[in-house]
Amino acid sequence: MEQVSDRLARLSASATIAMNQRSKDLQSQGIDVINLSVGEPDFNSPDHVKEAAKKAIDDNYSFYAPVAGFPELRKAVVEKLKKQNDLDYSPDQIVVSCGAKHSIVNVMLAIINPGDEVLVPAPYWVSYPEQVKIADGTPVIIEAGIESNFNITPEQLEAAITSKTRAIVFSSPSNPTGSLYTKDELKALADVLAKHERVIIISDEIYEHINFTGKHESIAQFANVKDRVVLVNGVSKGYAMTGWRLGYIAAPVWIAKAVTKLQGQFTSGATAVAQIASIAALTGDHGPTQEMNVAFKRRRDLLLRHLGEIEGVKCSIPGGAFYVFPDLSHYFGKKIGDQTIENSGDLCMYLLESGHIATVPGAAFGAPDCVRISFANSDENLEEAMKRLKSALAKLS
Ligand code: PMP
Ligand code: GLU
Numbered sequence: 001m002e003q004v005s006d007r008l009a010r011l012s013a014s015a016t017i018a019m020n021q022r023s024k025d026l027q028s029q030g031i032d033v034i035n036l037s038v039g040e041p042d043f044n045s046p047d048h049v050k051e052a053a054k055k056a057i058d059d060n061y062s063f064y065a066p067v068a069g070f071p072e073l074r075k076a077v078v079e080k081l082k083k084q085n086d087l088d089y090s091p092d093q094i095v096v097s098c099g100a101k102h103s104i105v106n107v108m109l110a111i112i113n114p115g116d117e118v119l120v121p122a123p124y125w126v127s128y129p130e131q132v133k134i135a136d137g138t139p140v141i142i143e144a145g146i147e148s149n150f151n152i153t154p155e156q157l158e159a160a161i162t163s164k165t166r167a168i169v170f171s172s173p174s175n176p177t178g179s180l181y182t183k184d185e186l187k188a189l190a191d192v193l194a195k196h197e198r199v200i201i202i203s204d205e206i207y208e209h210i211n212f213t214g215k216h217e218s219i220a221q222f223a224n225v226k227d228r229v230v231l232v233n234g235v236s237k238g239y240a241m242t243g244w245r246l247g248y249i250a251a252p253v254w255i256a257k258a259v260t261k262l263q264g265q266f267t268s269g270a271t272a273v274a275q276i277a278s279i280a281a282l283t284g285d286h287g288p289t290q291e292m293n294v295a296f297k298r299r300r301d302l303l304l305r306h307l308g309e310i311e312g313v314k315c316s317i318p319g320g321a322f323y324v325f326p327d328l329s330h331y332f333g334k335k336i337g338d339q340t341i342e343n344s345g346d347l348c349m350y351l352l353e354s355g356h357i358a359t360v361p362g363a364a365f366g367a368p369d370c371v372r373i374s375f376a377n378s379d380e381n382l383e384e385a386m387k388r389l390k391s392a393l394a395k396l397s
Contacts, residue, residue, distance in 0.1 A: 010133055015126050015364030019348070023358035034385040036374045037358040039175060039322060041240040043295075045277075046288040049239065052280030053273050061272040068260045069096025069248070073275045076282045077248050084208075087220050087231075089250045095259045096278075098270050100206045100234040100247030101127055103259075104169065106266075107230050107249060108135040110258040111200055116166035121152045122366030123325065125175045125204070129366075137166065141366055146327055149316050150177040150367075154188040161196050168193070171204035172219075173211060176365045176372040177325040178300075178318020183217045194224035200255070201229045206247070207321040209238030209289050212297045220250070227252055237321075238289050239281040244274040296322050299375040299382055306386035310393060322376040325362065329369035334396035341396060344368050355392035357385045 020038035027033050068074065074091040081087040097103040104127070112118065112135040120128045121142045129139035142160045144152045157168075173180040181189070193199055201219060208216045220229040234247030249259065263269060303324050307315050312330025334341055336354070341347050344361035348371060351357050362370030375382060 007134065007136070011130055014130075016360055019352075019358055019360045023352065026352070026356075026358075031356060033352065033356045033358055034377065034381050034388070035358045036377060036382075036385055037360050037372075038376075039237075039374050040242040040376060041237060041292060041322070042376050042378065043240040043288070043292055045241050045244070046239060046281065046284070048284045049241065049277045049280045052284075053277040056273045056276035061276055063272065065269045065272040065275055067264045067269045068256070069094065069270065070272075070275050070279075073279050073282075074248075076279045077250065080282050081231075081250055085216070085218055085221070087218065087250070092253055093250055093256050094248055095251070095256050095263070096246065096248045096270050096275060097259075097263060098245040098247070098267055099236060100204065100232050102245075102267075103232050103234070103247040103249045104128070104202060104204065105131045105134060106259045106262055107200075107202055107232075107251070107255065108132060108137065108167070108169075110255060110262055112137040112166055115164060117162060117164040118166060119157070119160050119168040119199075120366075121168075121170050123150055123174070123177050123362070123370070124169075124366050125171055126364050128169050132169075138164075140165070143366070146314055146316055146370075150174065150179040150325070151181055151185060152189075154192045157189055157192045161192075161199065165196065165199050167200040167202055169202040169204065171207065172217075173207035173318075173320025175207065175321055176323050176360070176362070176367075176370075177316060178321040178323050179316065180211070180213065180319045181217065181219075183221075186217055186219045187222060190219055190222040190225045193228070194222075197228075199228065201225060202232060203229055204232045206232065206234055206237050208233060210293055210296055210322055211320040212293075212300065213319040230255055235278045235281045238292075239278075240288070240292065241277070241281060244271075244277055246270050246274045246278045295379075296375065299377075299379060300324065302379060302382055303373065303375050303386065306390070310390055322374055324373050324375065325365075325367070325370045326373070327369045328371050328393075331393060331396050332369075336395055336397075344371055347371060350396075351389065351392055354395075355388040357388050357392075 074094040235241040314327040
């Protein structure tokens with residue numbers, strides 16, 4: 001009998017990965033699609049990272065690594081957190097996994113019981129609610145709109161917490177909006193969370209290095225919550241290393257231990273060569289990271305300039321990450337021929353099929369009026385994509 005488990009049946013497929021695949025399928029049929037769907041840097045991994053990995057192969061890093069990660073890598077993470085974030089951790093609080101995505105689901109599996117609620121501010125990264133469901137928890141969405149720059153308020157947070165709340169998960173800088181919380185805003189959220197001792201704070205900081213406002217701020221800096229913060233980060237975005245699959249947590253020791261136990265039955269740990277490459281990324285020259293940041297800021301401005309010229313588009317100014325998240329609901333209800341664009345899903349399909357630009361419907365991120373556009377693509381492709389967007393939207397009436 002071909003029947004998947006109830007757990008799997010409840011799960012939605014990743015919309016970001018689905019749109020990326022769809023766009024690649026069209027490209028392989030010879031259609032010139034500009035792919036602004038998936039969020040991954042369009043840069044190659046830095047040379048010193050590649051060299052370290054080649055050497056690791058020659059040095060026979062072909063055996064199982066320790067489940068929580070090589071001591072040298074965990075030490076490099078501890079030093080990074082001290083140097084860049086002024087945060088104190090010890091190596092036994094660090095667990096390395098196969099990407100930040102894996103780190104987050106590990107934590108959820110380690111702390112959530114059936115019926116536990118996990119707060120997920122919307123717009124959220126597509127995987128958060130699904131990962132909560134994998135762990136048999138219940139996602140509780142807190143909605144934040146464009147008028148609050150997509151950030152939740154302390155009052156909203158307080159109102160959402162119940163006796164069943166076990167965790168909150170959020171990203172700052174945010175996927176999909178690029179919004180970030182200031183230090184004061186994070187402090188205000190921490191002050192609410194400090195009163196609720198059962199709540200674990202999963203702080204996804206994978207876009208730390210793609211920041212156009214200056215210094216990165218982590219909620220782990222606040223002493224009244226630090227012993228309940230699980231800081232999540234990795235090398236995918238800041239070092240253009242998505243395919244290496246390496247992420248990590250910095251967490252209270254009991255969570256680090258629990259995740260290590262889980263991982264010992266799941267993956268036996270992250271790939272040895274990728275771990276050595278990640279030490280090079282964390283400890284080596286940050287020049288390539290800074291260059292990417294400059295390019296992303298220029299591209300953000302390019303998109304904002306074009307979007308500002310389009311009728312009916314509302315857009316916040318992303319402070320980080322590489323997405324813009326315009327509200328395109330002005331176009332819902334409009335027609336092309338006998339086709340009506342009812343929602344963000346219809347609009348993205350229309351933009352893909354007629355405009356040959358791949359984006360992701362806001363509905364997948366809990367914001368049905370919006371569309372996510374990634375600017376991790378060349379300036380030239382972005383210019384062309386904006387031309388196509390303008391022309392496709394102008395055809396709707
Ligand atoms: N968190 C957010 C907010 C992301 O956008 C991504 C992108 N995939 C991840 C986590 C996962 O990153 P990784 O490639 O390290 O699994
Ligand atoms: N985080 C990226 C995105 O949102 C990569 C795809 C994924 O892991 O979902 O597009």
